[in-house]
Amino acid sequence: MSVQDLTAQEFDSTVTANDIVVVDFWAPWCGPCKGFAPVFEQVADENADITFAKVNTDEEQALAAHFRVRSIPTLMVFREQVLVFEQAGALPKGALSDLLGQIRKLDMAEIKRGAVPYDPGQSQGDGEGRCPR
Numbered sequence: 001m002s003v004q005d006l007t008a009q010e011f012d013s014t015v016t017a018n019d020i021v022v023v024d025f026w027a028p029w030c031g032p033c034k035g036f037a038p039v040f041e042q043v044a045d046e047n048a049d050i051t052f053a054k055v056n057t058d059e060e061q062a063l064a065a066h067f068r069v070r071s072i073p074t075l076m077v078f079r080e081q082v083l084v085f086e087q088a089g090a091l092p093k094g095a096l097s098d099l100l101g102q103i104r105k106l107d108m109a110e111i112k113r114g115a116v117p118y119d120p121g122q123s124q125g126d127g128e129g130r131c132p133r
Contacts, residue, residue: 003044006053008063015078018051020103025055025064025074033073036090043096050100080108 006014006023015021024040026033037054044052057064057072067076071088077099078084084103091099 003041003052003054006055006060008060011055011063014051014053016081019080020049020100021051021053021078022100023053023055023076023078025057025067025069025072025076027057027072029058030072032090036073039090039093039096043093043100046097047100077103079103079106080112082108082111084111 003024004014022040022044024033024036026037040052040054044050055063057069067074069088073090074086074088075091075096076083076086084106085099
């Protein structure tokens with residue numbers, strides 16, 4: 001599956017309509033973002049069952065602020081509408097592939113006992129850079 005560009009208007013529907021969504025917050029002027037882009041695209045091509053999306057933080061400043069993105073690239077992974085991974089910095093291909101393997105194996109019933117699902121109706125994050133409650 002190819003990588004899609006994601007805007008604030010599409011963010012909620014993308015996260016709610018897909019089992020696993022990997023989001024790369026990036027900017028065109030960011031050197032590490034440029035270096036990570038081919039890795040992100042290659043891993044997306046190798047994992048057609050996962051939705052891969054990029055958010056341009058220059059164009060989507062409100063969305064980046066909503067998720068408290070302070071450094072780019074920042075990678076976030078949602079599974080079943082729960083933010084299960086968040087990290088600033090680029091990952092090597094092997095690490096990103098391993099991460100996706102771990103995310104596929106998560107016991108979501110166990111995780112959901114202590115997590116609050118993504119709620120597109122909420123407009124504010126929780127102050128910790130996690131999904132809104």
